[in-house]
Every structure is written in structure tokens, then in C-alpha cells.
Amino acid sequence: MRLEGKYKFDASQERVWEVLTNPRHLEKAIPGCERLQESEPNKYDALLKVGIAAVKGTFTGKFEVADPDPPQQYRLVGEGSGSSGFVKGEATIHLTAANEQTLVDYHGEMQIGGLIAGVGQRMLGGIAKMMLNQFFKRMGNELKSSK
Amino acid sequence: MAGRRPIKVKVNGIEYEGYVEPRKLLVDFLREDLELIGTHTGCEHGVCGACTVLFNGKSVRSCLMFAVQADGADIMTIEGLSDGKTLHPIQEAFREHHGLQCGYCTPGMLLTSYELLQENPAPTEDEVKTAVSGVLCRCTGYKQIVDSVMAAADAMRK
Amino acid sequence: MKPCAFEYLAPGSVPEVMDLLQQYGDQAKILAGGQSLVPIMNFRLARPEVLIDINGLKELAYIREEADELVIGALTRERELELAPLVRLKCPLLPEAISHIGHPTIRNRGTIGGSLAHGDPSAEIPIAIYALDGTIRTLGPDGESAFKPEEFFLTYLTTCLEPSQIVMEVTVPVLPDGTGWSFVELSRRSGDFAIVAVATVLFMDDNGACTEARICMGGVASTPVRAKAAEDILSGQILSDALVAEAGRLAVEATDPESDYHASADYRRAMTEILVRKALRRAWEKTRGGK
């Protein structure tokens, strides 16, 4: 599944970079994230409880902020698995300043597998997109509240 | 772990009492606890219709109900369609028109047809197709099933 | 494919339901018709710890006419709504929409409240209720609330219902005589989830002009959506083929479809235009006395 999109933040590029790569903010912004622990620099173990309606799954996984080139670009590499399946993905996240704002665009690939892929293909694409939007929205809130 | 619950249910006119774990699907209860093996399991997600039974007179997927929900209910399964001596006219029509091959979907087909003919004693062919489209059959290609139900409707009106 | 263990509770009254929901929060799920919930429990995608079975609450199953509204209890079965003479007479769009849900056997169990609470963006009842501008009445610890469909459906399988709230009833305005309506659906097989479904309602004045048009589309976004721009160009107009065609085109702008295995986003967009036109023509026909 291809992931692609843009999001605009009302903050400077440095601020956005700081928040986007900060585990404290990540923990709050990642939908369903219950726990996030740095295992080594830029690498994190995560526990996610993701629920859409009655479908709830616990995922354990790890992700990495790879090849950071502050404040312009990094790769987000992650994977997680639980009883309802697994998610694995990688995206390049690019930041550019646009006047007072910062434009974040991302593109990457995500694999969803196991039970949810086999019996839930109908809504997977939409739900993945929705969760990404949720993530960026919450990041926007983090930016505001941590000013 | 949730405990077993008592249930009382009437199936094909006979009262049964038993204890079931709440998660036990109605189809498993019928087959395992009551040994009414005429009801078949085909998909366990409500698509194939093989497990169709009549629940208080209405067709339901017995894989999408829990046995506990049947407490106090009146259920009819394939075993209850005939009087025990002669075939019900629907069964007779299915035999006459070769409305079954392997027989696995047949309980669902018969009970679905039975409900249809109760509600609509003179259906059109399209109405029959619509009604039985909720039960999958991999053997017949459906033509002879539709013929059977049409013939059964005729026979039951007479 | 057997469900995980759960605690089963079958309360005998609405207040009891409220108490249980307060007690168990989001560990609990309401079991109504179960036609969406039980399959995902069997797949073990859903693993509720507690099931609150409301099927015993007969007081939630009713269809009444009050003033200019149909008032429908949440536990009313889809099949009952489909066949009820009152509904067929006063709000024929609803039975027509319901006839596209699964198969009669599924509709024997499925409930109107369950379908709304499930919030599937391809499901027929939400699309119809939105087109009919119905109201969804809920009950929670803070009392009753009423939501319009545009407030109620948030995104995929997500409504504004809190875990402690339940849908109590739905009201839909009775359609005045001469109102045009339609429900059209495109799916892989009959009974399958809609690739695109469209419900329309056209209110007409005595001069044959359209006073208000409602076009609601399913399967093309994260919730059912209204084609506002298309509705606007029809309102206040004498309908014409050109207007209907234009409405179809505009309707696509309100969609944000995803691709899945069965249909690409492009196909869904193209079909939106075609189905909206078809649905409008059908509704328009009815305003002119067509069947």
C-alpha cells in the first residue's frame, strides 16, 4: 500500500522537526500508542492498542527514525504485530518551510498482513489513511500545546 | 473465564435444557449438544447460509447467534421439516427436480425456501432467486433449486 | 473460527443497560442483531470482554407515526421495516434501501440501531437516514441526545456514540406526496457491500420546481456523504436532463474514495456520477407520478 500525503503545520521547520522526532510527542500522537520506549538512539519499542469500533488489536512493535537530516528529512521505519496481523512500513518524511508554516510531505510503502489483510481488505486503505491523518492532527495539537 | 449458563430451548417441538458457555455458537450447540447434525457449518461468518435455521419462525444464520440467545426460543431445523413419515412438499419438490447434489447446503436452502413460501405462497422466479441467493450452493448452478421451489409453491397452494 | 470467551449479560431494561455500560465502559459491546459484530468476533478481530445483549428489550422495537415523523425503535429489525406497510407508505425510500442489505435472513436479525451504530460507510441504512435527514436519538449517562447524520458519523466504523451511550430510536420525516425519492446501488453481487450507493430525495412545489434536493452517497468516503454542490444546483429549479447531468458531475467532487480489491477509486468516482444521475432520474420520475 502506497502512503502519500502532505500536511501543513503552523510552526517553524525546526519546531516541527523537534516535535515530529521527539518520543514524548510521538507517544501522544501515534493513534493507540500506550507506551513508547527508546531502546537505542532514534529506535523505539512501542505498544499500541489500536481500535476501530469493535475491532481492537494490541500491537507490539518497534520503529526507527532513520537517516535523520535535521531539519529536512528522515525516514520512518517501523513494524508491529499482534493477534490480528502485522503492519510494516517505511516512509520518507520531508519538511520544507513555507512562510511561517512548515510543509511536511511523506511518501512510502506500508504492508498490512495476516488476519486483517485477509478478511478486512475492504477498509484497510481508508483506515490507514485515517490513522495517518489522526497522527498529523495530533502532532499539530502537540505543537500548539508545547509552545 | 465466563461460566456456563442454563438455557431452555424448544427445537422441532422438543424441549431441551442444558448449560452452555456464552460464546458457544448456536450452530455448534445444535450439532454438538443436541446432536442435530442436519444443520451444517459452512463459513462461520454469515455468508454461505448452510447453517440457516428458523428461530421463532424466522430464518437466521445459526453461526451468527450464540446459543445463550436461544434461551426460551422455538427453533426449527431441517430435522423438523417433515412429519417423520413423508417428505414435506418442499423436500419432495427438491427430490423431483434434483434441487440438490452433495446435500451440504440443502438444509439452508430448504429452510430459506420454507420461510419464503410461508411469506409469499406464489413467488415469481425472480423472487425465488432473490430469496435463495442468501445460500451458496457450489453443485447445482441453482437452476434446479429454483425449479424445485417454484414446484413446491405450486404443490403447497394445491 | 470460534469467538473468544466473554461475559454475557442480558439486561431486562434500558436503565440496566445504562448501568452496565457505565460499569464496563469500552470493554463491553452491545449485541443487537449481531450480523456485523458476530462475524468479526468469530474471526477474532473483535474480542469484547463483555457482551450486553439487548435483544430482550422489546420496548426498543417499534414503528410509530407521530406528527409528521416516523419514529423507529433502535431494535426494530431491518426485515420488519422493509415489510411494514406504514413505512412503505410514508417513507418508501427506507424499505427500498433496506432491500439491498445482505439477504432476507440477515435482515431478519439486523437492526436499524445496530446498523447506525456500526457506521459502515457502505451500509444502506446510514445512507438512507442521511438522505431522509433523520434524527438519531441516543441515551447515555447524561441523558438523551439527538444527532443529525452529519454529526453522528465521524469516519470509518466510528460514530460520535460514546461507549456509555446507546442508540434508542431514529426519527425520519414522512415524505409528502409528490416527493421524489430513489435508492440505487452498485455491488459485485446482490447483497454485497455497495461499491457505490446513492439515495436521493426531491421535494417539489406545485409548479413542478424542485424546492430541495438531497443526494447522499455511500462507499465513496469514510462516512456517507451528501453531494451539497449537486443538491444546490437542483434546488429552486425546474429539473432538466442537463441539470441532472451536471448534478452527477458535481456529486463526484464530494467524494474521497479509496481503492480496494473490488473497485478502484477511479471506478468509484466514475460510478458516483453515473449512479447519482440514475438515482436523480428515478426520483424525478416519481415526482411526475412514475412508479
Place this chain on the structure above:
Amino acid sequence: MSDREKERWVGKRYKRKEDLRLLVGRGKFVDDIKLPNTKHAAIIRSPYPHAWIKAIDTSEAEKLPGVRGVLTGRDVAEMSSPFAVGVPIPPKYYSCAVDKVRFVGEPVAVVVADTRYIAEDALDLIKVDYELLPVVMDIEEAAEPGSPVLHENIGSNIYSHRVMKYGDPDRAFKEADLVVRGKFHFPKYGSTPIETYAVIASYNPFSEEFVVYNNYQGPFVNHSIVALALGVPENKMRWIVPADIGGGFGTKTGMYPYIALISLAAKKTGMTVKWIEDRREHLLASASGTDRVTYMEAALKKDGAILALKDKAMDNTGGYIRPPEPGCAYRSTGNHTGAYNIANLDREIMVVATNKSLTAPNRGYTCQELYFSVERLVDMAAAALDMDPAEIRFKNFIQADQFPFTTATGGIYDSGNYQKAFQMALDTIDYKKWRAEQLKAREQGRYIGIGMATIVDPSVTNISYVTVALPPELRARSHPKSGSGESVTIKMDPLGKVHVIACTNPQGQGHDTVISQIVADELDIHPEDVTISDIVDTHDRIYTITTGSYSSRFASVGVNAVVDATRKLKQKILQIGAKLLAVDPGEVELKGGKIRVKASPERTIAVKHVAGTAHWNQSALPEGMDAGLFASTLLSMPTSQPPDEQDRVDSSNTYGFCCEAIVLEIDPDTCEIKFHKWASVHDSGVILNPMIVEGQVMGSIAHGLGGSLLEEFAYDENGQCLTASFQDYLCPTAMDVPDIDIGHVQTPSPYTALGSKGAGEASCESVPAALGNAIADALAPLGVTINELPLTPNKIWHLVQEAKAKKEQAGHEA
């Protein structure tokens, strides 16, 4: 003899015996069997398409109350050996992944518990640590060097590769006026019977014997293969298949790995273990037909005569290959040139591995793949020559006076009248009228299409064809294989009633009924006086390696066996009767329940008296005759011979004919399909029970239609199966199958006792081609290429958009 004719039961719409149990809920399926002390198995399956298994931790699962044991790949590797398969380098295919998984859904471990519910709870507690590997999903990519290799011991993803020439195709292509080419992609779909796989296994460690109830489609070759894999002699691997199987269609020949797996679970836990495959398991990991990429060329003369075919076919058997594969690639050998008199064929075959689920024969067993290419290409040739697609078929048909006809590849077509049958189909749809309608419709922007396919339907495979997978020199090193045997025992009780013991193992084809009709005719009794036991029990049935219900064997070899055994019994009855009447056996006949002297019909003795004598007064029997009254037969078809050195083989023993003629219309907006006319004409020889044949034909049409328009095991590029529920794997419903006019031509087969042949698979083979041709014909004005299935509205719409865009661009450029 008019009385006699009236009394004939064969050919009548005789109502089925089976129905009296199936209609009332008294069928006997495997899941209906309750044995003492039975525990239930659930299988944990790989969510990954390709990965090393680094570790499996079952300790938490084993602690769960109610769990009786867990079997992992390590146990399986210790307790069994890989399944044998007839390819040069067999992959190490066990019933459970050992160190690596190769498709999503592959079994990784089995839990045995008191209930299925608990067993599934335990699956959640098993932790498997995987190391992911790159996947290969595309057939052609899989065959390329450098693609991820699934089986290290093979070293590439090619299981089987052969190049074969029949006649002189090179010369034919040189002499051709025209060569047409196409590339075709046939999808992966399966028949998904409504009853899934079911196994109940037990093991007695003292007698070292397995007893396994299952719904496999016969003992077939796989009984031997499972016994070999489990390291027991075949007589200690007892298989019992009850009277009823809820649909098979070939899919259930793919279940034997589970027979092995559950047997091992029983052996390890010491319990009787029941496993009922659930629908998700079935869709992920049971068996499908083969998906195939074909490059095909035809060499033609200007007049439409097809001189030669060149066929490069690449079959995908998924993560492993297992018997009867690589039959997929070789099964059609004898009928590879279809209904046409084509003397030359150039064949290249490749069977490859990808990270998809595994295959098995699927109703039609790769004839649908073959004919989709052949029949599309014939239509393309007609278009290139500006010929009518019906005309080019008539031009190339084998003529009615040429039977028995030996094909370039060694098939011996027993009988047929293809012209007559095809003409019947065209007349039924009013072909000329619809061609005229089509022209008018095109002017109005409507897409009407007329599609046809004319195919030869092989039945009763000759087991030897699989050995074509080995080149002649390798083949010569092993024992030759051949045959298609079937057995029947018939006995008469002391009161003259008849019981037939068969091992044809039906899945709804009504064998009990037809057997009773045949026996009734032969013995001049009523079918009600015949009872039948048609099950598999490897201990108490007589069978061979070929026994089972697959490749539409019953109406040919099954009937031969029934007739042969019955006639033997009749001979005995006549002999005893003659002795009791004190005449020579040649002087008596059997009629109306009596043996009578032909010359003086008043001298009779009741059959019942003869039967009584055989049982009660054995000393009165003719000298040398066995006591009692029974006869047995186990016979093969005489044409079942091993392949020759040129790889020619009569891969099946009878060959029916089938043609479809379809008129459909594609909605220009939604690209949905509506049918106007559909004629399906069949020649399956003499019809034994028209009602049953009609049911078989309708069923096979529905399967063909499903595979063409609805069904597909779809995978994403990462190897995930997207169709693991019936909400996404779409079987046709009653509303999807249109009205169809079925017609019959009956040219009796000279090789079968009653002139009958198989009837259950033909339309599976022809419908995909005919629908492809009809859709291509409908969209011909747009220049749309149809070379793949399933043709969903979404797919057709995209093809139309592409074609329109291309046209527009060409218009701009011009």
C-alpha cells in the same frame, strides 16, 4: 421389444436415492461422526508469505487448561518425511512448515484441546519468531534467475520444465500464411466446496496403525503418498470416507497433507483428533486451480486452416508442489489441440514456485487454462482473417467420420459429432439474428458481444500422463505407470434383492442412483430393489491407485465396472437357474424376476429361488461355482497405456465435447454484464440419467462463470491473500447464474459399456473462453484486448478507459 424399452431405467429421470437422507438431515459427513474421547485441533498459520522460522514458543499454550498437546514443524520433521512428488528435484514439502514458511496460511503448529474454542484460544498463546524474506508473486518473475528462491535444494523456482514437439511444428510455422499470437493470464480460483476439509485421526501405538476418517476424494495416489510420508505400510493407514462429501470438485484432493498432519497430532497426543477446516483456512490454504501465463501462437492458412500451435505455458503451483501436480501442466496432453484437427504442436511447459497457496486439480483440471488461450486465439485468428469465428471452428473441427481419432499428442478421441453439436448451439441462440442485432446496437453505442467456445472434455484420466513430466530417458529409468481402474462388487441376498459395494466415493453426483438404474436394467429388477454402499474404506473396499471420484470417471470406468460386475452376477444366476431347470446355460434368459427357457418360456424358475439356492443349498450349485451369489470386478480402460517415447499419451480415456454460445451486453456506463442468450450443448455420450447430467452441466457452468467473472484468490504484491473470507472471495449466487438453454448430442463411446462418458467438467473448461470471447467481441469496436480473467466490471471499465484514451491519443497524433 417395446415393453422392454419401457422398462429400461437407464436414460430415465429417475429420482435420487441419496436424497432420502440428504433432504431430511440424515446425511453422513465427516463432521457428523462422533467417536469416543475425541479432541479438537486448531492450526496456527503463517501470516507471512516467506520467512525463516527462528523459534516457536508453545509453553504458554501448553499450560492453558484443556490443551492436550501441541505439534510443531520440528515434530513433523521427526515423525514423517516429505511427500513424494514426480519432479526431478522434489521440494521438501511436509504437512507443516519445518524451518521456513512459503505462503500465507501455511501451517506452523497444531494445538489439540478439549474443544475447538480452547484450541483457538491456545493459538493466541503461541509465539513464533520469524525472519522475513523477500517474496516472489509473479509467475514470470519467479522463473527468472535472481528472483528470491523458495527452495534452497532446488536452487531455482522451476519445479518442472519440458519442451516437446509433436509432428513438425517448425515446418508448419514456415508454411503458414499467417501467425497469430497472444499472451494470456489465467487466474487462481477454486471451487470452494461448502463443506470444508475434515479429518478425524487416531493412532494405536500398539498395533502401529492409523485410522483416519476424512472427506478426501478417493484413496487415489495420495493414500500411498501419505502412508509413505508417515512411514507406515499402506495397510496400516486406514482411510474411511463416509457416504457423503459436501462437494469436492478436485479441491478435496488437496487435503491429504492435513490427513498426515492430524494423524501426527493424534500420534503425538495419543488422542483421537478431529479437525474441521474453517472457511478462512480454506480460502487461505486449501487448494486452488493453477494460475497460468501462456504465450500461444497459431500458424494458419489463408482459408483458416490451423496448421500448428505453439504453446508456452507457465503454471504456478505456489509455495510447494505436491501430487497429483505437476499434473496441471500435463493433464491435457492428449487433448491439447482441442476440437481441431491440428497435426503439429510445439509445447514448452514450466511449473514454477511463488509465495502463493498450493494447487490441486480444480474441476476441469487446467483445461480451462488451456482452452482460454486456444479459444481466444482462434477468435483472434478469425478476426485477423476477417472470418466469422463460427466458420473458422467448423473449418478446423475433427470430422464426425474420423472417430476414433488419434490426436497429434496421442489422445484417442472415442466419439463425437462436433459440427452437429456446435450448429445446435448456434441455432439455439439464433446466431445470425444476434449478429444483425449487434451491428444495430453498435450504432447506438451499445456493446453486445457474442462469444463461443468449442472444446473437448477429457474424462477418466490415465494415471500415466503425470509421467510425461519426466523426459523419456528419465521415465525409462522408473517403472512404467498406466491405468484407470475402478472396482465394484455386487451381491444378491437369499430373497433376490441386490446390494452393490462400490468405492467411487461420490460428492453429490448421484452414483447410488445411477448404479441402481444400471443394475435394474441388467437384472430386470426395480431400482428400489438395489441398495448401495459407496464409500471409501481402504480396509474393506477393493481399489487401485486410481480409485476415487475425480476426472469425471464414473460415467466411463465406474459404469464399466458396474456393468461388468452385474453381468458376471447375471451369468451366475443364469448358470444356477439353468442347472435347476436342467438345461444348458445358453438356453435360458432372465426376465421379470424369472429364469426361463428361451425355447419354452413356460418353464421358469424365480430368481429368488436361484438366490435362495445359492445361499441355502450350496451343494446344488453348478460344479466349481463359489457359494453365495456375488461378483466382483476391478477393471481399467484398455486405452490406458504408458506414454510412448515421443511423449504421446492417451491422457484420458473418453473425450466428450462441449460448446457454449453466449450473447451478452456490457453496460457502457457501469460495465456490468447482462446476458441475452446462452446455449450450452454437450456430448457426453449416452445419457444415463438426464436429470443428473443436467445438474452436472449447470454446476459446471456456474463454476466456469464464477472463475470468469467473480472468483479469484487475490494477493497483494507483498504476498498477502486479500480474499480470505466469503465477503471477498465471491462465489456465484442464484442471482448470478443466467437462464441457459442446455442441449445434448449423444454419440456413444465405443469404449464404455453403455456408451456414456463424463459430464461434470466440460463447461468449466469452455465457459471462461466463451465469456472472454463474448466480452472481447462486445468491446471489439473499442480495440480492447481481453487476455485475462476474472472480468469484473471494475476491470472491464479500466480496460475500456485505457482503450478510449489510446484511441483519443491516436486521434490527436493523426
